[in-house]
Amino acid sequence: EDKVVQSPLSLVVHEGDTVTLNCSYEVTNFRSLLWYKQEKKAPTFLFMLTSSGIEKKSGRLSSILDKKELSSILNITATQTGDSAIYLCAATTGANSKLTFGKGITLSVRP
Amino acid sequence: DGGITQSPKYLFRKEGQNVTLSCEQNLNHDAMYWYRQDPGQGLRLIYYSQIVNDFQKGDIAEGYSVSREKKESFPLTVTSAQKNPTAFYLCASSPGQVPYEQYFGPGTRLTVT
Numbered sequence: 001e002d003k004v005v006q007s008p009l010s011l012v013v014h015e016g017d018t019v020t021l022n023c024s025y026e027v028t029n030f031r032s033l034l035w036y037k038q039e040k041k042a043p044t045f046l047f048m049l050t051s052s053g054i055e056k057k058s059g060r061l062s063s064i065l066d067k068k069e070l071s072s073i074l075n076i077t078a079t080q081t082g083d084s085a086i087y088l089c090a091a092t093t094g095a096n097s098k099l100t101f102g103k104g105i106t107l108s109v110r111p
Numbered sequence: 112d113g114g115i116t117q118s119p120k121y122l123f124r125k126e127g128q129n130v131t132l133s134c135e136q137n138l139n140h141d142a143m144y145w146y147r148q149d150p151g152q153g154l155r156l157i158y159y160s161q162i163v164n165d166f167q168k169g170d171i172a173e174g175y176s177v178s179r180e181k182k183e184s185f186p187l188t189v190t191s192a193q194k195n196p197t198a199f200y201l202c203a204s205s206p207g208q209v210p211y212e213q214y215f216g217p218g219t220r221l222t223v224t
């Protein structure tokens with residue numbers, strides 16, 4: 001059974017802190033790993049990491065895929081209150097691009 | 112504007128009634144997906160469809176049914192056989208089989224009492 005595990009499940013930090021969110025996966029026919037941010041409703045896409053693109057960066061957010069360790073991290077530097085959200089990690093498997101999601105990490109950034 | 116729409120935003124039903132959630136996309140995407148989200152559970156796949164007139168069960172299909180008669184539409188019916196239907200339902204679409212990211216609609220919150 002495909003499995004994606006995220007840790008920690010929740011995190012409280014103060015503005016300006018740097019945080020690292022973890023994701024590990026055990027899936028058959030792995031194709032890519034995706035990170036989403038969910039603030040109330042629809043998850044919004046952050047990054048997709050594949051064998052040909054194991055490191056991505058956008059502003060204060062960056063992500064790395066470690067295919068040997070079957071894991072990924074999402075880093076957020078100089079956190080802001082607007083970063084408060086649930087961060088979802090998902091692995092794409094097989095030919096049908098089916099996504100298997102982790103349970104999500106709830107990040108709270110205090111002023 | 113291209114995107115995915117879901118309606119209604121909130122839905123209330125009595126136990127024992129079937130209810131259909133709408134999902135429409137104008138992104139010309141081939142693949143569409145239905146997920147269920149419960150607190151602390153992440154997203155779980157209910158059904159998905161890669162082409163018109165074809166769909167497959169996801170991880171928690173029991174008590175749900177779908178149809179895909181048009182490329183842009185993928186309605187989900189929550190039947191009375193679904194034991195715990197109260198949840199947040201998200202529809203998504205993606206261009207196709209290459210690992211593309213999935214784009215999500217705004218969701219429908221269903222409450223069954």
